[in-house]
Amino acid sequence: FFSPSFVKMDRDTDKMYLYLKNIHPATGVDHCAKSNFTKATDLNLIIVKANVLEIYHVTGKPEVPLVLYKHYELHGSVADMAVVRFAQHSTDCLLLAFAEAKVSVVCFDQSTDDLHTVSIHYLEEDFLQEERNKSIPWNVQLKVESSGRCAALFCYHRFLIVLPFTQDEELLWADVTNPKDMKPAFIKIKEKLPVGEAVSVDLKSLGLEHVRDIVFMKEFAEPTVAVLHEQEPTWAGRLSTRSLTCVVTAMALSGLPGSNLQYPVLLRAQSLPHDCFKLIPLDSPASGVLVLANSSVLHISQTRTMACYINDYGREELQAVSYPVHSAKLAGGGQL
Numbered sequence: 510f511f512s513p514s515f516v517k518m519d520r521d522t523d524k525m526y527l528y529l530k531n532i533h534p535a536t537g538v539d540h541c542a543k544s545n546f547t548k549a550t551d552l553n554l555i556i557v558k559a560n561v562l563e564i565y566h567v568t569g570k571p572e573v574p575l576v577l578y579k580h581y582e583l584h585g586s587v588a589d590m591a592v593v594r595f596a597q598h599s600t601d602c603l604l605l606a607f608a609e610a611k612v613s614v615v616c617f618d619q620s621t622d623d624l625h626t627v628s629i630h631y632l633e634e635d636f637l638q639e640e641r642n643k644s645i646p647w648n649v650q651l652k653v654e655s656s657g658r659c660a661a662l663f664c665y666h667r668f669l670i671v672l673p674f675t676q677d678e679e680l681l682w683a684d685v686t687n688p689k690d691m692k693p694a695f696i697k698i699k700e701k702l703p704v705g706e707a708v709s710v711d712l713k714s715l716g717l718e719h720v721r722d723i724v725f726m727k728e729f730a731e732p733t734v735a736v737l738h739e740q741e742p743t744w745a746g747r748l749s750t751r752s753l754t755c756v757v758t759a760m761a762l763s764g765l766p767g768s769n770l771q772y773p774v775l776l777r778a779q780s781l782p783h784d785c786f787k788l789i790p791l792d793s794p795a796s797g798v799l800v801l802a803n804s805s806v807l808h809i810s811q812t813r814t815m816a817c818y819i820n821d822y823g824r825e826e827l828q829a830v831s832y833p834v835h836s837a838k839l840a841g842g843g844q845l
Contacts, residue, residue: 535559
């Protein structure tokens with residue numbers, strides 16, 4: 510949607526300006542989410558199309574189900590989006606991730622009827638970019654823990670940046686100017702800090718490489734991340750000898766908020782199909798995660814691992830596994 514960078518020379522000041530030009534308006538929807546964003550009583554549909562953010566009101570009327578309320582053009586394409594409800598907030602906030610590794614937290618200010626930026630997080634330190642040129646495009650994922658305790662940004666193919674959410678009010682020092690003598694004065698103010706200091710986790714150092722998906726598991730005492738990764742990559746010509754290469758590893762983030770994080774592994778499921786591509790966290794009583802593959806669906810929890818194939822390719826691939834395998838049932842009661 511953007512043309513390459515252009516350099517413009519101002520002949521009057523002999524200064525150069527670097528800018529991007531939008532050559533075609535965004536049309537396809539990249540991300541969407543429902544939330545109570547504008548008001549606590551409003552149901553909103555948030556749509557992101559490249560650098561365009563649109564807020565719709567869900568009316569519930571068959572003749573006009575959606576009404577466009579706000580339209581914004583952002584200064585960059587949104588890589589991922591998540592919705593979070595901070596403590597003591599009556600409305601939801603948006604977490605917007607931008608390439609390569611930037612996160613903006615925005616909410617809707619009812620007094621100005623406009624977006625309000627709560628915080629901006631720049632996560633592009635040099636030590637995080639060791640593998641930035643090894644693989645393109647970027648696999649940027651932004652996830653929010655279901656209990657609202659933290660968020661995590663997966664970037665640079667190996668780093669998990671954890672953003673803890675603060676629950677209590679903290680004291681800040683503000684630099685203000687005294688109108689009487691026009692001298693700076695420092696006063697102590699009390700302000701809600703929704704997002705704490707970011708903590709980076711190197712997944713590669715923990716043995717988690719070739720990450721495909723990351724989710725927060727539900728109903729755990731501590732924030733727990735499930736990672737879908739591949740220990741030893743395979744390809745089409747090697748599937749006859751090595752096809753069960755994916756692994757799901759769940760680890761707790763102990764010690765939040767703070768920099769002394771510990772990562773105890775709570776479960777590890779191995780010998781999963783090579784074409785697994787997505788994790789879906791489940792509520793109780795099922796709990797655990799649902800793993801989606803091209804030819805099968807798997808359920809993984811702390812107590813068991815089981816699979817269900819949906820075609821003959823999945824049945825043939827799962828013949829050598831040690832966990833239970835079942836055939837998918839059709840809606841009419843038959844089996845594949």
